Amino acid sequence: MKMFNVASRRRAALLVLITGTLSACQPGPVTDVGQIQITKVASNTLIEASAYEIEQQFTGNIRSGNTTAIGFELAGKINQLAVDSGNSVKQGQLLAQLDTSLLLAEKQELEASLAQNSADLDLAKSTLNRSLELKKQGYTSEQTLDELKGQLNSLKAARQRLRASIAANQLRIEKSTLIAPFDGVIAKRNNNLGEVVALGSPLFTLIQLNNPQAIIGVPVNIAQALNDGQKLPLRVNDTNYSATVAGIGAEVNPVTRTVPVRFTLPTDAPVINGELAYLNYGKRIEQSGYWIPLSSLTDGLRGLWNIYVLVEEEKGQYRIERRDIEILYTRGEQAYITGAVRNNEMYVTHGLHKLVVGEVVTLNTDVASR
Template structure:
């Protein structure tokens, strides 16, 4: 039987306490320090600095031919003949319509008869004057008679000029009773039917010019001031791009849209129709440094800012998630150009932000391509 002294008993108890403390520490370390393989894996990219970014602005306008004219007769009258209808292609000088000229033809005959009568009266007056001058030399005619005959002849000559002017005006009205195309184009609309009486100047057809397509687009004042005549810009109609030329820049701001109208000329072979929507694409380079990141890597922040989760390396293959405030300067598709508390070559989380929290330790997902 072993007999313990007080000194040896104290030594045994001390060694037992140290052994229990050591085993407890080892157990606590084993439970508090998780295996790094159990850290969540995230996909990431490196921040690459850009000194500028390109912006594309799109402005909406409409197509309108260089000449879209509502044409009609300069006279009132009844429509006698319609040569074309809506949708017809016409050439310059082609017959479009005619008015009934029966009354004008009767007026023409009346004027011609009056002119013939005037001619006969003038010939008689000339003969009478000639005889009176011979009698005057013989003393059988007075000066008063000669003066009266000369005045009568002058009046007849003036009446002849008036009749000839009336005949010319009549011929002009007859000519204007025939409507012809002022330029090559397409009849877009016919407003009247055969036999109708049209008022003076009433539009009978709407004619759209061929091979002169144009677009009018409203742009901000600043952009309008930066454009120049003959500058070429990209214009899209029905998803078809055209290289358009600036033909004119307005000098007044639209009070409703607060934009300045810009007129652009499209290629002559552009397949466009009056009234179609046209989209003006304007590219501009902004000299501001920043970083392109996927929009999916951003989360809402405070006071109008956004957040980016940045990975700070703690140990090899182990990273700590930090939240950085950033500002979005421009977006294009699924990418955003940002500035903020970030630096070049830092890594950031690109996807799965809802699966991680700030301050969490993570590992890189090597199966996802990084740059």
């Protein structure tokens, strides 16, 4: 019984070994190997252009045609302030006035002196006339007549001097009243009521209305290309205006190395002194090249840039070639290039980091070229 069990175990082990060997000899499942996947790329065609437009932007400030610091021509105490900062004024409107008490007293004194001079002058004329009558009778000497004539002439000169003093006094009284030289807005008031102001001290800053201008510095070569009356686009506070060149400076700013150009804006332009103004200037450069998206550029050697050009191998398949190019100008997401490329060649527009030179690709018609 023991021997039978040993024999049974040996037959079972042999059966397992044979079964495993036969299973190993059977062919495995067949793997379905498909075609090799070829990368699809987005592409576009190079279209040659004969020139390109350079767009440059320069910054300046808005300034009214007249921004004036106005004040009295005389020193004195402020007796009246008729306006304040932020007020709109009309030409000829009263702005402020000085205390004229001393000037009025001086005027009365001068008028009294003139009245006395007139009385002395009348007396001198009468005395001279009587002396001339007495001279005919031989009662008056020539010396006396000469003295009377001299006195009369002196009084006449004094009268002219007094009249000139009265006119000067009246002019000082008039200049003690400050009036607006033009329509505008009071931007700033520098003194208070009752203060004593010095000769020529500015009391107000007056900004003229309806005469907005912009002062913008530009390079010398651009300033030389501009002409008086030329229209150019100007932007202030996100609003575009058609500005007119009103004057071109004749001196280069030693700090910015630019020439100041003065532009006039429409009279109804709602701009404020000191606002930033932006000049957009376009210039045409005559040089052939190609516009391509920045996404189609990749770094090259020796400071150059490259693009991937598609060279057709067979129908529907293209081989990638690297071409050296030079960037002449960029604008937004576009670059204007020249180099080892030809008109109507196809190139890869984006996704260059996934590709290698010499790789065979196909065109991805589902992706719009840019």
